[in-house]
Amino acid sequence: MGPESPAGYSCKPVTKVTIDDFVFSGLGIPGNTTNIINAAVTPAFAAQFPGVNGLGISAARLDLAPGGVIPMHTHPGASELLIVARGRITSGFISSANNVYYKTLKKGDSIVLPQGLLHFQVNAAKIHSVAFVSFSSPVPGLQILDFALFANNLPSLLVEKTTFLDDAQVKKLKAVLGGTG
Amino acid sequence: MGPESPAGYSCKPVTKVTIDDFVFSGLGIPGNTTNIINAAVTPAFAAQFPGVNGLGISAARLDLAPGGVIPMHTHPGASELLIVARGRITSGFISSANNVYYKTLKKGDSIVLPQGLLHFQVNAAKIHSVAFVSFSSPVPGLQILDFALFANNLPSLLVEKTTFLDDAQVKKLKAVLGGTG
Amino acid sequence: MGPESPAGYSCKPVTKVTIDDFVFSGLGIPGNTTNIINAAVTPAFAAQFPGVNGLGISAARLDLAPGGVIPMHTHPGASELLIVARGRITSGFISSANNVYYKTLKKGDSIVLPQGLLHFQVNAAKIHSVAFVSFSSPVPGLQILDFALFANNLPSLLVEKTTFLDDAQVKKLKAVLGGTG
Amino acid sequence: MGPESPAGYSCKPVTKVTIDDFVFSGLGIPGNTTNIINAAVTPAFAAQFPGVNGLGISAARLDLAPGGVIPMHTHPGASELLIVARGRITSGFISSANNVYYKTLKKGDSIVLPQGLLHFQVNAAKIHSVAFVSFSSPVPGLQILDFALFANNLPSLLVEKTTFLDDAQVKKLKAVLGGTG
Amino acid sequence: MGPESPAGYSCKPVTKVTIDDFVFSGLGIPGNTTNIINAAVTPAFAAQFPGVNGLGISAARLDLAPGGVIPMHTHPGASELLIVARGRITSGFISSANNVYYKTLKKGDSIVLPQGLLHFQVNAAKIHSVAFVSFSSPVPGLQILDFALFANNLPSLLVEKTTFLDDAQVKKLKAVLGGTG
Amino acid sequence: MGPESPAGYSCKPVTKVTIDDFVFSGLGIPGNTTNIINAAVTPAFAAQFPGVNGLGISAARLDLAPGGVIPMHTHPGASELLIVARGRITSGFISSANNVYYKTLKKGDSIVLPQGLLHFQVNAAKIHSVAFVSFSSPVPGLQILDFALFANNLPSLLVEKTTFLDDAQVKKLKAVLGGTG
Structure with missing residues (x-):
């Protein structure tokens, strides 16, 4: 191509x-x-x-x-x-x-x-x-919610501020999915 | 609808x-x-x-x-x-x-x-x-070639002129598919 | 261009x-x-x-x-x-x-x-x-029916199976239009 | 329609x-x-x-x-x-x-x-x-320039301000084309 | 309209x-x-x-x-x-x-x-x-993530299965945002 | 780009x-x-x-x-x-x-x-x-009317024929806006 x-x-x-x-x-x-x-x-x-x-x-x-x-x-x-x-x-x-x-x-x-x-x-x-x-x-593109939130370097603080998820929850899923920050 | x-x-x-x-x-x-x-x-x-x-x-x-x-x-x-x-x-x-x-x-x-x-x-x-x-x-629509040529009232003469098919062929398929003309 | x-x-x-x-x-x-x-x-x-x-x-x-x-x-x-x-x-x-x-x-x-x-x-x-x-x-493109059916190497058998045209008709038009197969 | x-x-x-x-x-x-x-x-x-x-x-x-x-x-x-x-x-x-x-x-x-x-x-x-x-x-629509400027009630002052045409010119063409204002 | x-x-x-x-x-x-x-x-x-x-x-x-x-x-x-x-x-x-x-x-x-x-x-x-x-x-439409997950009747179990969020987290946010199920 | x-x-x-x-x-x-x-x-x-x-x-x-x-x-x-x-x-x-x-x-x-x-x-x-x-x-593009009519080499005669503007008006604005012809 x-x-x-x-x-x-x-x-x-x-x-x-x-x-x-x-x-x-x-x-x-x-x-x-x-x-x-x-x-x-x-x-x-x-x-x-x-x-x-x-x-x-x-x-x-x-x-x-x-x-x-x-x-x-x-x-x-x-x-x-x-x-x-x-x-x-x-x-x-x-x-x-x-x-x-x-x-x-x-x-x-x-x-x-x-x-x-x-x-x-x-x-x-x-x-x-x-x-x-x-x-x-x-x-078509594909955006998987958990990957978007937890599998990259989007800072936990920003995730929490924009989703209202608890810090522990965010950190737990970042750990599972390989995210940082 | x-x-x-x-x-x-x-x-x-x-x-x-x-x-x-x-x-x-x-x-x-x-x-x-x-x-x-x-x-x-x-x-x-x-x-x-x-x-x-x-x-x-x-x-x-x-x-x-x-x-x-x-x-x-x-x-x-x-x-x-x-x-x-x-x-x-x-x-x-x-x-x-x-x-x-x-x-x-x-x-x-x-x-x-x-x-x-x-x-x-x-x-x-x-x-x-x-x-x-x-x-x-x-x-999408659907146009089946044989139906378009042989299953309606498009005159045989027009079919023949515009497709170069023989008259016998056109008449035969019109008969099979219910076309007229 | x-x-x-x-x-x-x-x-x-x-x-x-x-x-x-x-x-x-x-x-x-x-x-x-x-x-x-x-x-x-x-x-x-x-x-x-x-x-x-x-x-x-x-x-x-x-x-x-x-x-x-x-x-x-x-x-x-x-x-x-x-x-x-x-x-x-x-x-x-x-x-x-x-x-x-x-x-x-x-x-x-x-x-x-x-x-x-x-x-x-x-x-x-x-x-x-x-x-x-x-x-x-x-x-716009242009697809002429007879050329599509009879002026290329689409096998006669496939043309006949998918159009119900007789073998003689297909062969005759392939000969006129330079098709093979 | x-x-x-x-x-x-x-x-x-x-x-x-x-x-x-x-x-x-x-x-x-x-x-x-x-x-x-x-x-x-x-x-x-x-x-x-x-x-x-x-x-x-x-x-x-x-x-x-x-x-x-x-x-x-x-x-x-x-x-x-x-x-x-x-x-x-x-x-x-x-x-x-x-x-x-x-x-x-x-x-x-x-x-x-x-x-x-x-x-x-x-x-x-x-x-x-x-x-x-x-x-x-x-x-397609059709917008004829002179009709848009001179054949409706768009005030002459606005026409002049937005086209830099002279007042006399605008008034003359408004008169010809039936515009007002 | x-x-x-x-x-x-x-x-x-x-x-x-x-x-x-x-x-x-x-x-x-x-x-x-x-x-x-x-x-x-x-x-x-x-x-x-x-x-x-x-x-x-x-x-x-x-x-x-x-x-x-x-x-x-x-x-x-x-x-x-x-x-x-x-x-x-x-x-x-x-x-x-x-x-x-x-x-x-x-x-x-x-x-x-x-x-x-x-x-x-x-x-x-x-x-x-x-x-x-x-x-x-x-x-343009507008889909707010927290509202989509927590402010309607999407069952908590389905939310959890499809987001990997913990049950407590889902229940907590459903309570805040008025969701049921 | x-x-x-x-x-x-x-x-x-x-x-x-x-x-x-x-x-x-x-x-x-x-x-x-x-x-x-x-x-x-x-x-x-x-x-x-x-x-x-x-x-x-x-x-x-x-x-x-x-x-x-x-x-x-x-x-x-x-x-x-x-x-x-x-x-x-x-x-x-x-x-x-x-x-x-x-x-x-x-x-x-x-x-x-x-x-x-x-x-x-x-x-x-x-x-x-x-x-x-x-x-x-x-x-989006941008076509400013006065520039299109008066700031290029479109001949005055053509401008006048196609807009009904007077020759003096066209020449005056061509002079102001740097047009020729």
């Missing part, structure tokens, strides 16, 4: 384009859920799947082991449409008007999660659950 | 919105493939799934029985991203530069099909294959 | 821009209609007329000798507005709902052809007819 | 749509040039040609009698592409960087005039000249 | 439009900062200032008493540009790549906060500070 | 981005009003404030000494939202329908000026007045 502009990456010359630019196999491989959230997100954004550049769409695969959770997060640049491919998943979002919308979805159910709003997925089955999600942009 | 404008349907009042507006169960139900193409498209566009109105995304389910084919078609208003959920599917498109791009995809593989270009899906497995597809618009 | 991105070409430095970047003379020259369709399309897209880059518009000239036809085609990236400058032209399109809309237009009549839908132009006069068309994008 | 929103008018129900919604004959009729500018603009915007609603394009016809002038004006909502259909026309625009670009165009020549910039057309032939123009929006 | 569509509200008839539709006085009035955050946001979104409907822009006023904080929040539908009008304000955001960007701004300084990302403002002066902010949409 | 495309400048690599890319101090400095208009515009467009690139917003500061005027002008690429920070300012615009909308605004009042329409600001106070304005694009 060429340099990035606000509208996406520069295009590959047509003479070098092959069918393999439009095909991506990564979503067929289960993500590694041996981690703190017992879950994994496998993205097929423009960075992983350059063929979606400029086409207004991208995708991802969610794997949730028993007890798995995709924690509260947002996509700053896209709405999301999720379909459950295996198991059962509780998913929902909180609106700009601060209303809560969530439901437990069975295999084959879809939910749409509007752009930029906090949302989550929780495995509601005793088995490994899988969902395929798509986005209304090739570069 | 309220009246339609170029940007979509009027919005439901927030006080009447529930989680069920954002959830759709239709993609979990196999489409009926007992038909001429041994295949079915189950759409979750704004007309079927009003929750996607204004959100830049929609979806559909493809069912392909053995020998099934989603015939050559376009979506005038959206790019498409397909993921194979079961079986094997040969899918591809023809570009504006008249190049052909297609591949046989296995379970978990994805392909992106750019907006407005002719594309197709053919079952490449001996079993019933399934794909989930998403679109970069809540109203 | 510089490299292409999804939003168009890189811009020329302002100091090198002259009035000639914004002027195009190609639409004043009749296209050569000595061909199989007795017709010609002369484009003024961004590739021919770089001044339209980023401006949301482009144009073309249609020449139709007696008996001339612009065959069934789509513009994946733009709506089209046609005005008859000479002669009489029958033009129309097929909608996403599979409805047919067409009419014979006299000099001075306009028709609008929505983005991505199959449409056509046929000379309805005994004289050479001319139309000027404009597009809602500098890069 | 239904009520207007920022994205255009509400759509007509599909069952009531006919080919006549997509066809407009007004551009075939010469505008009346017996007026102060010896010229006429015949618009085919969404207000006159509802079929362009939501399609990103519209058109107009310019008639310039000998000596005719389409005075300095802007289209706040669209770029313009002009093609000379008869005669010779001098057209040009002034850029944001205050550079001047103009040329005398012969029959068949095109010029593109970027969105929102002051531009003009002057008949450069001794005969009646005609141009067809198209716009990158169904609602 | 008329009914809302994804592109905004229906337009007022031109004959009823007056200058007062385009003028808003609410940003001149200090917000009431006698509250838990010692701060106030006064919006001039389309809901408060209908004149911005369809125009791609809106605004707000921030008042921060000594010790005041606009807590961590996002605007799902717009980027924000802030200018300090009085005092000193520490403002910043966390990127999709989880990088932290913040700075203490003095009177006259501006900061731009990209769409959909978590950001905050903290009074860095001992006096009442004021900022004017503008947004790249008439309906 | 990298090369410009219709969607903006190429992006800086993330590893080189710092908070200073998102902060701009230029709007805190009063513009020099010792000039012919007793006023100054200090822009914070993408050219001055690269951090707004791709974010759909930009800003400027207006300084108006007693008697100061921001002359009649347009922004071809953006709507404007103005807030009075000091003094009193008369501002308004002329619509596409040629209606005049203006009002004298006091400190804290806002006005929205739709994209591409002629508008102005006049100091209505006896003191130095200040406004902050924001735009719905990082590259």
Whole structure:
């Protein structure tokens, strides 16, 4: 891919384009859920799947082991449409008007999660659950709340002032997630 | 849904919105493939799934029985991203530069099909294959080539003049697909 | 022009821009209609007329000798507005709902052809007819149905499976249009 | 047409749509040039040609009698592409960087005039000249400089303060164009 | 205002439009900062200032008493540009790549906060500070993190599972902010 | 910044981005009003404030000494939202329908000026007045009417033909503003 502009990456010359630019196999491989959230997100954004550049769409695969959770997060640049491919998943979002919308979805159910709003997925089955999600942009972005608050060098004092979380709570999660300050 | 404008349907009042507006169960139900193409498209566009109105995304389910084919078609208003959920599917498109791009995809593989270009899906497995597809618009539209040419009242003479198909061929397919003229 | 991105070409430095970047003379020259369709399309897209880059518009000239036809085609990236400058032209399109809309237009009549839908132009006069068309994008694209099906290496078997055309018909048109497979 | 929103008018129900919604004959009729500018603009915007609603394009016809002038004006909502259909026309625009670009165009020549910039057309032939123009929006708008300054109730004092024109000049043109204040 | 569509509200008839539709006085009035955050946001979104409907822009006023904080929040539908009008304000955001960007701004300084990302403002002066902010949409939306997590009926268990916050912390803030569940 | 495309400048690599890319101090400095208009515009467009690139917003500061005027002008690429920070300012615009909308605004009042329409600001106070304005694009453009007509090499004859201004008036203002021709 060429340099990035606000509208996406520069295009590959047509003479070098092959069918393999439009095909991506990564979503067929289960993500590694041996981690703190017992879950994994496998993205097929423009960075992983350059063929979606400029086409207004991208995708991802969610794997949730028993007890798995995709924690509260947002996509700053896209709405999301999720379909459950295996198991059962509780998913929902909180609106700009601060209303809560969530439901437990069975295999084959879809939910749409509007752009930029906090949302989550929780495995509601005793088995490994899988969902395929798509986005209304090739570069949806992903901001996981806990990573934004606790996994970087944002000073604890600033976190506490702007979230009203207790110092002990902030320090505890910074320790778990590798944050500093 | 309220009246339609170029940007979509009027919005439901927030006080009447529930989680069920954002959830759709239709993609979990196999489409009926007992038909001429041994295949079915189950759409979750704004007309079927009003929750996607204004959100830049929609979806559909493809069912392909053995020998099934989603015939050559376009979506005038959206790019498409397909993921194979079961079986094997040969899918591809023809570009504006008249190049052909297609591949046989296995379970978990994805392909992106750019907006407005002719594309197709053919079952490449001996079993019933399934794909989930998403679109970069809540109203992608769907124009199936054979229906456009042979399943309405477009006069045979005009079809022949503008496609170079033989009269016998046009008449034969008009008979099959219920077209007149 | 510089490299292409999804939003168009890189811009020329302002100091090198002259009035000639914004002027195009190609639409004043009749296209050569000595061909199989007795017709010609002369484009003024961004590739021919770089001044339209980023401006949301482009144009073309249609020449139709007696008996001339612009065959069934789509513009994946733009709506089209046609005005008859000479002669009489029958033009129309097929909608996403599979409805047919067409009419014979006299000099001075306009028709609008929505983005991505199959449409056509046929000379309805005994004289050479001319139309000027404009597009809602500098890069409207152009997919001519017969070229997409019969003028490349898309295997005949795939064409037949996805269009229900007879093998003889496909082979005949592939031979005429130089396709292989 | 239904009520207007920022994205255009509400759509007509599909069952009531006919080919006549997509066809407009007004551009075939010469505008009346017996007026102060010896010229006429015949618009085919969404207000006159509802079929362009939501399609990103519209058109107009310019008639310039000998000596005719389409005075300095802007289209706040669209770029313009002009093609000379008869005669010779001098057209040009002034850029944001205050550079001047103009040329005398012969029959068949095109010029593109970027969105929102002051531009003009002057008949450069001794005969009646005609141009067809198209716009990158169904609602391009039209702000004629002299009408904006002198043909409404904007107080002369405010005109003078904000344009540095002399009081006598402002009063003279207000008198000609029917302005007050 | 008329009914809302994804592109905004229906337009007022031109004959009823007056200058007062385009003028808003609410940003001149200090917000009431006698509250838990010692701060106030006064919006001039389309809901408060209908004149911005369809125009791609809106605004707000921030008042921060000594010790005041606009807590961590996002605007799902717009980027924000802030200018300090009085005092000193520490403002910043966390990127999709989880990088932290913040700075203490003095009177006259501006900061731009990209769409959909978590950001905050903290009074860095001992006096009442004021900022004017503008947004790249008439309906930017506003999701305040603590309100989304603790001021509605999202069950504590779900909050805890999706944020890793301790039960005591969640219960404490739900009590402060009026949340249930 | 990298090369410009219709969607903006190429992006800086993330590893080189710092908070200073998102902060701009230029709007805190009063513009020099010792000039012919007793006023100054200090822009914070993408050219001055690269951090707004791709974010759909930009800003400027207006300084108006007693008697100061921001002359009649347009922004071809953006709507404007103005807030009075000091003094009193008369501002308004002329619509596409040629209606005049203006009002004298006091400190804290806002006005929205739709994209591409002629508008102005006049100091209505006896003191130095200040406004902050924001735009719905990082590259709004600025076309000042008098500069477009009188401060370049557009021939006087063309100015006169397309504006109906008298030759003496045109020559006088060309002399004042440094125009030729």
